[in-house]
Amino acid sequence: MDVRALADEDLVPLMAGGDARAFETIYERHGGAAYSLAYRMTGSRAAAEDVTQEAFLNLWRSGAHYDRARGSVRTWILGIVHHRAIDALRRTNVHARRRSDDETAADRLEAPERVEEDVARRDEAAIVRSALDVLPAEQLQVIELAYFGGFTHVEIAEMLEQPVGTVKGRMRLGLKKLREALAHGAVGT
Numbered sequence: 001m002d003v004r005a006l007a008d009e010d011l012v013p014l015m016a017g018g019d020a021r022a023f024e025t026i027y028e029r030h031g032g033a034a035y036s037l038a039y040r041m042t043g044s045r046a047a048a049e050d051v052t053q054e055a056f057l058n059l060w061r062s063g064a065h066y067d068r069a070r071g072s073v074r075t076w077i078l079g080i081v082h083h084r085a086i087d088a089l090r091r092t093n094v095h096a097r098r099r100s101d102d103e104t105a106a107d108r109l110e111a112p113e114r115v116e117e118d119v120a121r122r123d124e125a126a127i128v129r130s131a132l133d134v135l136p137a138e139q140l141q142v143i144e145l146a147y148f149g150g151f152t153h154v155e156i157a158e159m160l161e162q163p164v165g166t167v168k169g170r171m172r173l174g175l176k177k178l179r180e181a182l183a184h185g186a187v188g189t
Contacts, residue, residue: 008073012066015059023060030074031056033159034081040150041085051088055081072161075141082144131181139174142167 003011003021008029014022034055039048058080066076132140145151145159153171157164 012073016066023056026059026073026077027056030077033074034077036155037078037081037145037149037151037159038085041082041148042088047088047092048085051081051084055084058084075160078145078159082149127182128178131178134181135174135177139170139177142170143174143178146171 003014003019003025006014006022006025008026011022011026015026031052035048035052038051038055039045042048042051055077059077066073132143135143141160142156145156146153151159153164153167156162157167160167
């Protein structure tokens with residue numbers, strides 16, 4: 001059987017059963033998009049390679065957990081990459097914080113103006129996160145890919161295997177809902 005002729009959704013059960021050819025085919029089809037997303041999120045080639053490798057290793061181990069109702073295989077893979085990239089960024093921040101703990105107490109003290117700005121920035125971030133939580137998954141996904149991943153509408157359409165018009169529509173509706181939620185104070189202010 002030529003696994004390259006099979007659809008992604010048919011390859012996943014084969015991969016879950018240990019078929020390396022099915023895994024290889026999925027990697028060939030989606031590895032480039034996975035790496036691109038990881039690179040855009042981490043900003044480092046080495047980190048992007050690590051994230052992509054971790055994501056595909058997770059895919060190999062958890063192939064039996066794929067659910068067609070949640071979206072395409074490509075969307076599933078990019079979701080794994082997204083989460084792994086966030087984990088990598090958090091690890092980097094933890095290491096940076098540990099290094100900064102070695103500084104003297106006087107070096108770590110911030111000016112009062114800076115503290116107020118940081119508090120205001122955190123409050124704004126919490127409000128925006130609350131507004132994002134009310135969006136439907138499809139709208140949230142395209143907004144995250146565009147604004148946090150840096151992808152264009154065309155790139156997002158290719159990744160999600162959706163028409164460009166659908167991606168633009170989801171983006172427009174999602175941003176409209178965000179504006180309304182923020183303007184009407186529907187989220188914690």
